[in-house]
């Protein structure tokens with residue numbers, strides 16, 4: 617049986633307490649939320665923090681609410697909480713589309729939205745979803761609180777702009793008229809994506825005013841298909857243009873071959889899923 621190296625364990629009771637503990641234990645400490653990514657990495661000795669700061673009792677970053685025209689999702693909200701939040705699904709169907717296909721109920725009951733984003737695994741579904749939604753991430757740290765656009769949060773695989781001692785507090789999505797959808801291809805129910813695409817489209821007077829296209833596990837820079845978005849913005853939401861947007865997204869992404877499939881297949885998925893997600897979003 618794999619066991620992690622020894623570590624110290626402290627339970628934080630508030631954001632301030634968590635920041636104090638992170639400062640006290642220094643660069644070798646790590647936040648633990650659901651533990652569904654961090655603990656397996658510790659068991660495999662791919663991560664070896666000397667101290668774990670448990671944030672599971674930090675209720676102030678656990679809820680989901682609408683406030684000041686934004687959907688506010690606490691970093692500690694579980695996948696299951698987001699799936700159960702009717703208001704979130706009504707405003708942004710992409711959130712429920714994605715949560716329905718993330719792992720299984722056991723993982724969804726424990727894994728957190730914030731942990732998913734901070735893990736920045738290229739196959740993590742929510743990174744592409746919040747990038748497509750153009751969400752803003754609220755980060756607490758020793759120097760105070762700062763906000764980071766989701767599209768600037770991800771630096772590369774397993775890398776974010778979070779600095780040592782910082783804590784992701786919440787994710788904010790401005791409420792606006794939009795249509796959205798998320799489509800995922802996996803090898804079996806509950807598996808990580810072979811590829812997935814989310815689309816968020818705002819249309820006024822038959823013109824696409826704003827658009828977000830997020831790609832999961834398909835090698836898109838910062839999880840988005842920026843050139844396909846640029847192509848669609850300002851034009852009508854019609855099927856031929858969605859096909860062309862899919863072609864652009866497929867041409868620009870850089871998938872890698874692995875046990876889930878070869879590059880050509882994943883590139884094909886990028887195009888097909890982009891077109892289908894756009895069509896499904898606008899109905």
Ligand SMILES: Cc1cc2nc3c(=O)[nH]c(=O)nc-3n(C[C@H](O)[C@H](O)[C@H](O)COP(=O)(O)OP(=O)(O)OC[C@H]3O[C@@H](n4cnc5c(N)ncnc54)[C@H](O)[C@@H]3O)c2cc1C
Nearest residue numbers: 647649650651652653654719727728731732734740741784
């Ligand atoms: C069997 C299995 C199948 C899965 N399938 C999928 C899937 O299909 N799609 C998918 O998207 N995900 C999947 N996951 C991952 C799941 O979504 C996890 O919930 C997610 O990876 C991490 O969330 P967590 O709360 O468990 O984070 P943890 O494991 O606790 O933490 C992950 C990382 O984020 C950091 N961190 C956590 N919270 C914060 C915070 N608030 N501020 C700063 N840093 C923080 C930790 O220090 C750590 O580095 C799967 C996991 C398992 C075990």
